[in-house]
Amino acid sequence: MYGLLAWTWIRAAAQQPVSLVLLTLATAIVGALDMAAILVMFARAPRIAGFEAPEVLFLYGTSALSFAVADSLFGTTERLGRHIREGTLDTMLVRPVSPLIQIATEDFSPRRVGRVVTPTGVLLLVVPRLDVDWTPGRVAMVPAMVLTGVAIFAGLWVLTASVQFVLIDGHGATKSVTYGGAFLTQYPLSMFGREFVRGVTFVVPLAFVNWQPALYVLDRADPIGLPWGLRFAAPVVAAALCALAAVAWRAGLRHYRSTGS
Amino acid sequence: MGVYPWVAWYAFRRYTAYPLSSAAEAVTNTVFGFMRAYVLIALWAARPALGGYDAADAVTFCFLTQALIGPVQIFRGLELADRIRTGDVAIDLYRPAGLQVWWLSDDLGRASAELLMRASLPLVAGALVFPLRGAGPAVLAAFAVSVVLAVLVSFAIRYLTALGVFWLRDDRGLQALALVMSLFFSGMILPLVVFPGGLGTLAGLLPWAALIQVPADVYLAKRTGADLIAALGFQAGWAVVLLAAGALLTRAARRKLVIHGG
Numbered sequence: 347m348y349g350l351l352a353w354t355w356i357r358a359a360a361q362q363p364v365s366l367v368l369l370t371l372a373t374a375i376v377g378a379l380d381m382a383a384i385l386v387m388f389a390r391a392p393r394i395a396g397f398e399a400p401e402v403l404f405l406y407g408t409s410a411l412s413f414a415v416a417d418s419l420f421g422t423t424e425r426l427g428r429h430i431r432e433g434t435l436d437t438m439l440v441r442p443v444s445p446l447i448q449i450a451t452e453d454f455s456p457r458r459v460g461r462v463v464t465p466t467g468v469l470l471l472v473v474p475r476l477d478v479d480w481t482p483g484r485v486a487m488v489p490a491m492v493l494t495g496v497a498i499f500a501g502l503w504v505l506t507a508s509v510q511f512v513l514i515d516g517h518g519a520t521k522s523v524t525y526g527g528a529f530l531t532q533y534p535l536s537m538f539g540r541e542f543v544r545g546v547t548f549v550v551p552l553a554f555v556n557w558q559p560a561l562y563v564l565d566r567a568d569p570i571g572l573p574w575g576l577r578f579a580a581p582v583v584a585a586a587l588c589a590l591a592a593v594a595w596r597a598g599l600r601h602y603r604s605t606g607s
Numbered sequence: 608m609g610v611y612p613w614v615a616w617y618a619f620r621r622y623t624a625y626p627l628s629s630a631a632e633a634v635t636n637t638v639f640g641f642m643r644a645y646v647l648i649a650l651w652a653a654r655p656a657l658g659g660y661d662a663a664d665a666v667t668f669c670f671l672t673q674a675l676i677g678p679v680q681i682f683r684g685l686e687l688a689d690r691i692r693t694g695d696v697a698i699d700l701y702r703p704a705g706l707q708v709w710w711l712s713d714d715l716g717r718a719s720a721e722l723l724m725r726a727s728l729p730l731v732a733g734a735l736v737f738p739l740r741g742a743g744p745a746v747l748a749a750f751a752v753s754v755v756l757a758v759l760v761s762f763a764i765r766y767l768t769a770l771g772v773f774w775l776r777d778d779r780g781l782q783a784l785a786l787v788m789s790l791f792f793s794g795m796i797l798p799l800v801v802f803p804g805g806l807g808t809l810a811g812l813l814p815w816a817a818l819i820q821v822p823a824d825v826y827l828a829k830r831t832g833a834d835l836i837a838a839l840g841f842q843a844g845w846a847v848v849l850l851a852a853g854a855l856l857t858r859a860a861r862r863k864l865v866i867h868g869g
Binding site: 362364365367368369371372373375376379380382383386387389390391392393394395513515516517518519520521522525526529530533537538539542 | 625627628629630631632633634635638639641642643645646648649650652653654657775776777779780781783784786787790791796797801802803806
């Protein structure tokens with residue numbers, strides 16, 4: 347059903363081909379800006395917080411790719427507050443398809459693919475240049491961490507959207523978890539304060555998007571000395587987060603009362 | 608005069624009508640402020656005195672950036688673009704008031720509201736955790752002028768982008784391109800002083816530098832005396848040029864527009 351609705355929106359978007367091409371291009375460039383910032387920084391300093399350019403670009407690539415895919419699949423759920431305010435959620439509820447799928451596929455456009463291009467390119471260029479002893483475990487970890495990253499970001503999208511059932515105007519603040527998380531995970535967490543890193547490990551589990559698995563791939567010691575086993579905990583964290591998001595969404599929907607106007 | 612102060616006042620009322628929503632935005636600005644501050648601190652730890660800033664300058668710059676995002680509207684275009692696409696602009700053109708001045712008044716009201724609602728939280732939170740740079744009354748006065756000029760340049764750019772819809776019909780491609788320029792060349796993503804060589808020189812000359820980099824430099828007292836006059840002149844110059852271009856384009860658009868009767 348997700349595929350069918352997404353395809354409908356793609357056909358709608360294709361009615362304006364020039365705009366679509368411009369948009370896909372622009373989306374790809376906006377996604378590349380963060381990479382440009384990293385390149386500019388490393389043009390000025392060869393090592394930042396103990397990390398070199400290829401390693402940080404590896405973090406950028408894995409984080410941005412996971413985020414781009416999760417955002418394409420579930421990013422529009424952030425509009426929930428607006429749908430509640432305008433009463434359009436009621437229309438979705440009477441249709442025989444899950445409202446989550448209806449919101450997630452809304453405005454689905456091939457331009458979302460534009461965001462995947464840059465991080466994929468970066469990963470293809472950077473992974474062979476990493477100074478790493480490639481054991482089978484490390485090779486397998488790279489695609490695995492992208493997949494668990496997608497699951498974690500997707501869980502966060504749905505979870506933060508569910509918050510809008512309660513706080514209709516909360517969207518402005520929950521952006522700091524979704525977009526903020528996408529920004530944060532592009533950089534080595536060793537740049538940030540100790541307590542901050544504990545927060546994004548145990549409270550909002552952003553450290554498992556790519557930081558903990560990357561410590562394993564790059565064979566580095568954890569700067570704040572967390573247990574070695576956490577490097578493989580990402581799938582468990584992702585599953586728990588998605589389960590929590592599903593429960594929160596259902597609870598929100600069950601308690602939803604229309605604005606009544 | 609007459610009607611324009613009212614337009615500004617109603618825009619101000621509209622943008623202060625949802626304080627919770629504004630506070631939520633300010634929270635996100637603050638969170639981003641902290642994350643970017645840590646990244647900049649790491650950069651300045653590797654390269655002290657980069658671009659004539661020290662680490663405290665860089666962190667202050669970062670929180671100023673987050674405070675100014677709302678007022679100079681880095682992320683969004685003008686509402687006018689939607690009105691042109693839907694045809695509602697016909698009503699705007701029908702009024703016995705200039706289109707550009709009308710929307711400028713609206714935007715000034717919006718900017719004051721967002722300055723009031725969104726600027727203080729990132730600055731206060733940042734100052735509680737990091738040693739931010741203070742500024743004397745003379746510098747603050749110059750900074751206030753610089754922020755007003757920044758809002759003018761920002762409006763002029765967004766107005767030109769919005770008018771593009773008259774010719775392109777769908778504004779989202781143009782809007783996205785405008786976002787790229789304003790994110791990267793304003794100093795929002797990285798202070799422009801970090802940009803190397805020719806890229807840095809180019810970025811310093813483009814109008815987007817007037818949005819964030821110049822006001823921040825004025826606040827940090829990097830531009831004083833004759834250099835301060837030059838900085839404000841740079842902003843005022845771009846404001847005049849871009850507003851004039853907007854006025855010319857408005858005239859062209861009036862001739863271009865065909866409104867279908869209904």
